[in-house]
Amino acid sequence: MAASSERREEWTPAATDYVLAHGLIGLSLRPLAAALGTSDRMLLYHFDTKDDLVAAVLFESNARAVQAVEALPRSVDLRAAVRDLWSVANSAEFEPCSRLYVEAAALGLLGREPYVSVVREANKRWLGCFVAHLIKSDVPRPIAKRAATVIGAAFLGLQLDAPLDISGAARRRAVADLADAVAALGG
Template identity: 45%
Template structure:
């Protein structure tokens, strides 16, 4: 593994633990045992580093989705995915994405292109998961669009609502996704 990749993994671990908002080079460099100049040597700019961290975090989330065992049906798949959203590594990876969106990073370059590519990998991982759970190829894109957007909303609600209170809404979503898959 190259030194850049090692640093990227360390910074990503730091961001997953401490968050993306307010990230500055000196404190993160000190926390991982390097200098801000070394980070700039390997990443050119803070924007380049943040883009790489958001991408690496997304890649970890996709790997987590790809490692899921298929559930017995689309409804069970949605409920299992929601359960995974609430635990590591998905919980922190999704938080990084939300923080990037909240700070308006992902809608402009240099972030936009990297995030679009990362989103395509995320979407493909979800499509593969739901096909494995029984969604037909012809309906899986509609199922994933519904589920992905909705679960992100539920994920945001975790900050103020109790997971057990959200579970019924998620199961209602799961029933709708199952019906859509069968349509």
Template identity: 55%
Template sequence: MPEDPSSRRDLLAEQATDYALEHGLIGLSLRPLAAELGTSDRMLLYHFADKDDLVATILRVSNDRSVAALEALPTAADLADGVRRLWQALRQGRLEQCQRLYVEAAALGLFGQEPYASVVKEANDRWMAALARHLEAAGCRREASTRTANLVESVMVGLLLDQPLSEADVQARVVEDLAAALSAAG
């Protein structure tokens, strides 16, 4: 029985995402990627229209994983706890890798480079909706959840970008300050 091309494409997309999470997107080359996946660059191009289609797929799979990880966080006791849990999750494991890949793609998209610009916009919309739901579950008022999610996301991405340059205790204090400010704002 022949293999279903869509299931092979899905498997390759998952494996290529794992590769990109480990190696990044800048300088991604089809031949080394294909060799790592046990296939050829021609077979990758059979399953993906071109390298841009593959990169867009990697970004979507990574974002799906990020949203799933966010949605899997336990319900926080309150908004401050929700912010702390988010920061903790963003600094470890798969979610940390996905966020680094997002930041890399966002930087490339900032200059209008495709497929990064359009896929990052799409990914950001889904992530922000999930983040707003996470904050609502932690007690954020629904009418404020989108603005609060934007604030929290801006601080978190800024901290992640500064992570190699900042001390962990400084970042922890910033997260605590954010959590306290959001709790006080109600």
């Protein structure tokens, strides 16, 4: 089993890169395996099931996004924290992770596993890193928790609207309005 674990650890980042580039919905193991230089049978040997592989990819994608937020320096205030968090959520590096999350969340809404469980865990980690960033930026914990919930929900809405938004001006204004609204939570 140690070889299986080593192979999983080796393939998970590469499989995540593949899924981030090609999407989750309609994922086929044969092209993924070919991109990894193996066979679909070997993938299933090391990951047990396609769902197990998908869960590993979703956890890896979420971990990358969380690491990007954790790497942010302290924000000067709550308003700036919203803008700083948006800079990560809206970055070219993070956008594929966000798109993957939306695909998984959609499948989770249909009650499909592993999506329900993985998205629930991803939400906890994502909001937790928002709260940690806000606290690091001297926002009191009770306000940080409330603000993180509002920020997370608004960011998801903005990301869902992204393909429909012709200009970035509306999104920039929405983020500025969000920053003002969230700053009001701080009094």
